[in-house]
Every structure is written in C-alpha cells, then in structure tokens.
Amino acid sequence: MRPRRISVLLAVWVALGLVGCRPADGPDRTLRVGYQKWGTYSILKASGTLEPKLAAHGYRVEWVEFPAGPPLLEAMNAGSLDLGHTGDSPPLFAQAAGVPLVYVAASSPSPDSSAVVVPAGSSIRGGAELKGKRVGFVKGSSAHTLVVRVLEKNGLGVGDIEAVYLSPADGRVALETGGIDAWSVWDPYLAAAEQIGTVRRAVEGRGLVEGREYYLAARSFVDSRQDIVRLFLAELTQVKGWARDRSDDVARMLADETGIDLGAIAKAEARRSRYDTRAITPELVAAQQALADRYVELGLLPKSIVVADAVPRIDFGLQE
Template identity: 45%
Template sequence: MKPLRTFAAVVAVALGLAASIGAATAQDKMLRIGFQKYGKLVLLKSKGSLEPKLKPLGYSVVWTEFPSGPPLLEAVNVGAIDFGNTGEAPPIFAQAAGAPIRYVAYEPPAPKGEAILVQKNSPLKSVAELKGKTVALNKGSNVHYLLVKALEKAGLKYSDITPAFLAPADARAAFERGSVDAWAIWDPYQASAEVALEARVLSDGTDTVANTQFYFSSEKFLATDPKVLDVLLDSLREVDAWAKTDIHAVAEQLSPSVGLPVPVIELALKRQAYGIKPIDAQVLAEQQKLGDTFHQLGLIPKAITVSDIARKSGS
C-alpha cells in the first residue's frame, strides 16, 4: 500500500488538527471514524445518535470522509483513524501490507451494489467482449475482485483486459469522455452513473461475487476500549434498522449531506444489505478465497490467513 503513504500522511495531519480543536472541549478521548459516501456509517453520522451515547464515556467523535476503501484502511494503518468500513477487497491488500486492522462486523451480501458499466450507446453486450479493452477501476477496492471473477466467468483472464486504476471521480470523467471502454464501480457512484448518464450494466455481482461490507477497528483501539467499540456497533445496528423501514425518507435526509439527488441515493439504498452481524467462520472463509485469488494473480506479495486479523470472541 506504499503508493498511498503520502495521502495517508496528509490525512494524519488533517486529523491531528481536528484533534487539537476537539481537545478544547471537555472530552478527553476521541473516536476517529472513517466513512465513505455510502453505507450505514454515513447514515449514523447524519442521524447524530452516536455522540450522545459516547459523551458519558468521555469520548467525542471525529468523522472523516474517504473516496474509497484502500485509503481509509491506509489511514487505519498509520494511526490516523480508529474505525471504518470497506468492501471485501481492501482488507486483503491491507493485511498483506501488514496493516494492524481487525475485522469486527459485516453486512450480508449486496451483489447488485457494484457493477461493470458501459456507456448507453456502447457496442459491448457482454463481459466476454471486454477482451482487449480498457476498464477503469479503483485498485484494491471491492470491484477489483468483481472484475477478476466476472472475467473468469466469461472465460477470460485478468491479463486479457487493460486496467486503468482511477479513483471514482477520475474514473467517471474518463468514462464520460470515452477514454475507457468500461467502468467497474460501486454504489452510490454506480447509481449516479445509471441515473445521470444512463450507463448500462454489463454485469453486476449477482451469481459472481458477494460484495460484502466489513467494519474494521484498529488493533490498538480494539485492545484499548472494546466497550466503546460495542457501543458504536450497537448504534450502527439501530441506524440500520431505522434505514430499512423508510428508504425514501432516509434518501431525502442524506441528499444534502452527500451531495447526490434523492433518486440516486434511493436506488443505492435499495441495493444495500441490512443487518450488521458479528464476524463468523463462514464469512472469513469467503474472504480467504479473495486472499488466495489475489495472491495467485500476483496482486498481493504474499499469502495471508484472513482469520488472523478477525476479532476474537470476548475481545
């Protein structure tokens, strides 16, 4: 994960400034949460229900948005944040790089929440036709695994396409101007492209990958105060239960803060999974398949054992 060191250092400085400001309050401890423009963490931030629960425990909360999972986990790696969530692929790269992260919870699969998109007038009709084409994606993100498995399912090798490693905003720009043939992306960026650009889904994760969302703590934070972590996870479960009861209302509440239209957010929320679960053997076994696949492709430098970084019972 060395290419992200500079970015992470900037994040660390920014959060250091935020911590200085927070120190002026009566709080003597700080929970630093990294979130993305989707999922239950952004809902929890919007609802504001976590802070009152942590105040009696002497904790305040600092929220920092990340464009994707890899830089978020790199921020955990360098000690800039304590907790966050990503898709299934970023922790594989993070573990291979030695990041001190721990799996603490997950959501059920949401296979329609990521896809390989093409422009509405693209001649491409199937994944098999991507041979020799350029596909934009965020390196090390959940769609990296989607692309690998979708190609495999279509009888192609990863080496049959040219990956263009771009962050979501840059990838969308390249997609719009036709610099790439396809774009592997997740919600809400996926939903935005479908609504605003009329992008067409070449393949989503259905019958190909699970697209599981995971929640992570830094090893240090988990060891220091697991009770605070449990309060956070309970708060996430509450907001999860609230969100699935009225998706339209949730979309209306989120729209101003995430800067996306209600129909886009609503489409993304409908494809999310609901129910936040403790880590179990089955989900770890599925993650191990990712680790083995990426090692075989040479995308990570060494074999890993995923269960080594899972939260142990009672911790």
C-alpha cells in the same frame, strides 16, 4: 483524483494533523471514524444518535470521509483512524501490507449495488467483450473483485484487459470522455452515473460479488477500548434497524449528507440490503481467505495471509 495522488494527499493530511489526532489524555477523547459516501456509517453519521452515547463515556466522534476503502485503510495504518468500513478486497491488501487492522463485524450482502457499466452506445454487451478493453476501477477494492470474477467467468485473465486504476470520481470522468471502455463501480457512484442515463450495465454484480460491508478497527483500539467498539456496533445496529423500513426518509437524509442527487440515492437505496450487522462467522472468514488466496495466485497480492489472524476472539454482542 488518482489513487497515488490520494495517497500523497493523505500523507500530507496526516502530517499536518488534518485527518485527526488523538488529543492529550483527558476527559475529552476522540473516536476517529473513517466512512464512505452512502455506506451505512453515513446513515449513523446523519442520524446524530452516536454522539450523545459517546459523550456519556467521555468521547467525541470525528468523522473522516474517504472516496474508497484503500485510502481509508492507509489512514488506519498511519494511526489516524480507530474504526472504518470497506468492501471485501481492501482489508486483504491492507493485511498483506501489515496494516494492524481487525474485523469486528459485517453487513448482510448487497450484490445489486455493484456492476460493470459502459457508455450507452457501447458495443460491449457482456464480460467476454471486455477482452482487450480498457477497464477502470479502484485497485484493491470490491470493484477489483468484480472485475477478476467477470474475467474468470468468461475464461479470461487480468492480462486480457488493460486495467486502469482510478478513483470513483476519475472513473466516471474517464468513462464519459472515452478514456476507458468500461467501469467497475459500486453505489452511490453507480446509481449517480445511471441516473444521468448515459451509461448502462454490461455485467451485473449479482452472482459474482456479495457486496458486503466489513466493519474494521485498529487492533490497538480494540485491545484498549472494547467497550467503545461494542457501543459503536450496538448503535450502528439500532440505526440500521430503524432505516430498514424507511427508505424514503433515509434517501432524503443521505442526499442532504452526501450532496448526491436524491434520485440517485433513492435508486441506490432501493437495491441496498445491508441492514444487518452480524458477527464475523467462520463462513465469512473462509470466503475472505478464498479471495485472498486467489489474489495471490493471480499475482495481485504480494504474499499469502491468514485472514483469521485479523479476527479477534471477542464477543461484541452481535448475531451470527
């Protein structure tokens, strides 16, 4: 499904109330959490430990799955989500578009969880050979960041390739059917494609992207319910601590949760290192600001933004 179609469908879901609407004031309030396959929110969802903690505060949780960060933040902009998580690029594009989001935490990096892959028989062996090629990725995603940095490392610009904006599911089909020559993507979609054995890595993510998860919230929710945000982050931290040394158990849990092949999930888990939940530091703000400024220079971001404006001065009880 293409990004525009995702946006249209999302608008329909929101209009019909299928993405989740806050109920009338009462004892049963809903925390609406947007998540992506294999992200650490999936571990929290599968664990089932959040629900009883929220129930003690009169809340229930509604989990809403998205294929990538950009449509997740579209839902937050529509007022249909309280919390979500993405890679580095989506919040920059969302902030530039006026989405009322704030950063509340970040994970440790996981650079091996992203790559640019090509068909196994392709002649493309590195970033320089992407010139003139059709490269698929989700616009405004961490995969977009990887493409930009691959091109810059090889003295190329975005005009030197044919960018094809595709959802993860469409990207894999396009690569397998010859619709694109290369595909920039992240786990678990990356691991699932590698597991079949018909693709190989042409460019590694390590050294080019950090592969962090950024944990985001609707500004209005943070303003009104800091206690629930703090509870959520504390439970996320605890569950990730449990998962850190239980890769086999986590792989089985996520395979059941996502419906993705256990071998692919195990491959993705073996290179995941996002098990810390940390406060947003000045260094992370500076890294996001540098990326935003570069996107503006390239004409990809419509206007300059100040990332720090989306970082609330709130102590959520996290390590730096």
